[in-house]
Amino acid sequence: xxxxxxxxxxxxxxxxxxxxxxxxxxxxxxxxxxxxxxxxxxxxxxxxxxxxxxxxxxxxxxxxxxxxxxxxxxxxxxxxxxxxxxxxxxxxxxxxxxxxxxxxxxxxxxxxxxxxxxxxxxxxxxxxxxxxxxxxxxxxxxxxxxxxxxxxxxxxxxxxxxxxxxxxxxxxxxxxxxxxxxxxxxxxxxxxxxxxxxxxxxxxxxxxxxxxxxxxxxxxxxxxxxxx
Numbered sequence: 001x002x003x004x005x006x007x008x009x010x011x012x013x014x015x016x017x018x019x020x021x022x023x024x025x026x027x028x029x030x031x032x033x034x035x036x037x038x039x040x041x042x043x044x045x046x047x048x049x050x051x052x053x054x055x056x057x058x059x060x061x062x063x064x065x066x067x068x069x070x071x072x073x074x075x076x077x078x079x080x081x082x083x084x085x086x087x088x089x090x091x092x093x094x095x096x097x098x099x100x101x102x103x104x105x106x107x108x109x110x111x112x113x114x115x116x117x118x119x120x121x122x123x124x125x126x127x128x129x130x131x132x133x134x135x136x137x138x139x140x141x142x143x144x145x146x147x148x149x150x151x152x153x154x155x156x157x158x159x160x161x162x163x164x165x166x167x168x169x170x171x172x173x174x175x176x177x178x179x180x181x182x183x184x185x186x187x188x189x190x191x192x193x194x195x196x197x198x199x200x201x202x203x204x205x206x207x208x209x210x211x212x213x214x215x216x217x218x219x220x221x222x223x224x225x226x227x228x
Contacts, residue, residue, distance in 0.1 A: 007152040007201075009043055012052070014155050016043075018162060022054035024085050026094065028074060028101075031058040055085055063103050079103045082112055093176045095154065099186070114176050116154065117186040120147045143188045145206075149198060150185060156197035157183060 015023055027034050038050035050056065062078040070077070080096075081103045082089055089112050094102075097119040102109040121136045123129045126144040129137055138144035146153075161175035170178070182193045190206065199205050 006148055007155060008041065011151045011155045011158070012049065013043055014158060016052065023049075023052060024055040024057065025049070025053055026057040026061070026080050026082075026085070028059050028062060028078065028080075031056075031060055034058050057084055075099075075101045082109050089173070091172045093173050111177070112173055114180045115186050116150055117147075117188050120144065138188075142190055146185070146188060146190055146194065152201050153183065153185070153194050153197045156200050160197075 012023060015021055025034065025038060029037075034056060035050060038053065038056065039048045041049045043049075043052070057080070059078075061081070061084055063081050065077055065079060068077040075098050080094075080101055082092060082094060086092060089108060092112050093114050094112060095114050095116055097116050099115050099118075100110070102113055104110075118136065120138045120143070121129075121132075121134075123138070123144065126138065126141045129144065138147060157179040158176070161172065161179050164170055164175040164178065165172045183197070184191060185194070195206050
């Protein structure tokens, strides 16, 4: 799974400021591909995402769904098992752009997934999508721009959730699930919360006019576990 988002490095660097927080990566891609990709993405201190990862889980770590028809989509034939990251899921959250991609043999794994909405096919500029159609093609400029800025918005959502967690009223997972509901990124539409978080991050309101296109960062699904 690839993210065509901006703000990746800043988001990871924000996560790493939290004591005892560990970042892992869980992707349906092959191990060789994943390690190569993570090794290319560098933080300000020179470390790569591969360097800072607690665990890197790959295609070889997926669980095959017993009896699944070969004609089914990939995510219905194979599932991620979050217990391979940690047996204690209490303070674990996974960001994923594929819905229902975790094993269903327990009640709780889906409750630790923050679904950020499906990733659109990459277009450096929205005008590049003109004349194209399909499930993974943004229909409007607003959808394209939101898809590009999801990690920017999640950066602020993480800060908000962490503050709720520190107050002691809820677990980190509960705090992030609260943010998931508020932002509703799976709708692929801006709302008052995503607009406010965008403004909080950049210091200005969501632009009305089409902005200049920015560089693309490709990265697999993020899995963040906050160890107590």
